[in-house]
Amino acid sequence: METIKIKYFDSELDKLTYIDGKSDWIDLRASETTELKKGEFRLIPLGVAMELPAGYEAHVVPRSSTFKNYGILQTNSCGVIDGSYCGDQDMWQMPAYAIRDTVIHKGDRICQFRIMKNQPAIVFEEVDSLNNQDRGGFGTTGVK
Numbered sequence: 001m002e003t004i005k006i007k008y009f010d011s012e013l014d015k016l017t018y019i020d021g022k023s024d025w026i027d028l029r030a031s032e033t034t035e036l037k038k039g040e041f042r043l044i045p046l047g048v049a050m051e052l053p054a055g056y057e058a059h060v061v062p063r064s065s066t067f068k069n070y071g072i073l074q075t076n077s078c079g080v081i082d083g084s085y086c087g088d089q090d091m092w093q094m095p096a097y098a099i100r101d102t103v104i105h106k107g108d109r110i111c112q113f114r115i116m117k118n119q120p121a122i123v124f125e126e127v128d129s130l131n132n133q134d135r136g137g138f139g140t141t142g143v144k
């Protein structure tokens with residue numbers, strides 16, 4: 001069990017809930033009603049700041065129904081929340097692009113997150129050859 005310190009920017013907003021047994025991803029809510037015109041980009045406020053457990057970062061992705069319900073795409077595909085993003089004003093946000101006119105209402109659950117362990121420290125060792133066989137990619141194994 002890990003503890004996340006959480007600050008809500010709006011007392012009216014429902015608290016985040018961890019629904020044990022169904023999925024370990026936790027839904028995030030828009031903290032303001034946001035109207036977007038087709039082709040518009042906006043950072044949608046999520047109304048929370050958190051201090052993650054030491055050695056963790058969080059990944060934020062859309063819910064599977066978000067595009068169908070709102071016609072928005074998360075522009076960075078997966079948001080990375082660093083452990084150092086833990087100040088009182090470090091509110092989580094979802095960068096969103098609207099493919100049609102749309103309204104996201106305050107309190108709507110539009111994306112979800114989970115925490116992930118930081119990767120180990122990395123050093124690069126430069127070489128002339130990797131001395132491995134090429135695998136190939138980008139369609140080389142076919143579609144059937």
Ligand SMILES: O=c1ccn([C@H]2C[C@H](O)[C@@H](COP(=O)(O)OP(=O)(O)OP(=O)(O)O)O2)c(=O)[nH]1
Nearest residue numbers: 060076078079080081082085091092093094095
């Ligand atoms: O979808 C996201 C992505 C990031 N963040 C916050 C948390 C993250 O720790 C901070 C900084 O993000 P990132 O490291 O991606 O951006 P940057 O390096 O500060 O800026 P740049 O986009 O120029 O790389 O912004 C969000 O709230 N939502």
